[in-house]
Amino acid sequence: MNEKPTLNDLAAFTAIIAHRSFRRAAEELGLSPSTLSHMMRGLEARMGVRLLNRTTRSVSPTEAGERLVARLGPALRELDAALEAVDDFRGGPSGTVRINTSSIVIRRLLDNAVPAFLARYPDVALDLVSDGRLVDIVVDGFDAGIRLRESVPQDMIAIAFGGPARFITVASPDYIATRGEPLTPQDLSGHNCIRLRMPSGKLYRWEFERRGEEIVVDVSGPLTLDDTELMAKAAAAGLGIAYVPQHVAEDYIRQGRLVAVLSDWCPEIDGLCLYYPGHRHVPTGLRAFIDILKEIDGKLSPSRLAASNPRR
Structure with missing residues (x-):
């Protein structure tokens, strides 16, 4: 390696790896994809090794690229921290x-x-x-x-704000009039529940607690969504019972389109925290x-x- 890479080249390389995309990395860096591609060809030439596997649809690091980015990430973060420290003045x-x-x-x-x-x-x-x-x-x-x-x-510094949070079980008055009101979490097995799909792809199991007794219910129903606001809307339309953050259902409850059920099984929990290393x-x-x-x-x-x- 006759010529050391520039800091800009290395930062651009890490951006490409982070996004797995020349286009998205270029948008972040304020460059054109062709300019970024040219920079990476120059970086590979100076280092004398191929760092990226490129196809028409994707980009990924080679083994050498993986090793480089693993060492670069902490170093670039430390550099950013050093520069940010100057902001104190x-x-x-x-x-x-x-x-x-x-x-x-x-x-x-x-x-x-x-x-x-x-x-x-x-x-x-x-x-x-x-x-x-x-x-x-x-x-x-x-x-x-x-x-x-x-x-x-657990290794993060956490700053709590906004007070406690609460998740509640809700249904429309028409649904309750037709299907009846569940009185215990176990009663949910006889109801249409609007299920939540997590980002991992798993279905969320509803969690309840009353006076120290904890119950987890793997609910069933004909409708699954991945957004709690959509779940509240579906429940207001009479499609079933939903388990959502309280504030998501508040407007519907005020309008009389939703009612809370199993309220004594839905206690407050610790709320939001901003956290950082x-x-x-x-x-x-x-x-x-x-x-x-x-x-x-x-x-x-x-x-x-x-x-x-x-x-x-």
């Missing part, structure tokens, strides 16, 4: 804060935290990524994540976002900030 937060959470949490944050943050810190850009699955925020390059407390990895520098932009969450926390209704799906 600037006039205010700047840069981009990347947060992974669910789409329903993002919609709630758009009501309050996001407008307040962007108004106060115009030099910071928020990159909010909705993802139904629980990702490794360090490996995937996020500054922080937002999930239910029980889903936060404690072993690296916390960007000033992320610290500022945490401050905004704490500032408006008392103004938020706990039921308005539940996660998008149970135990996700």
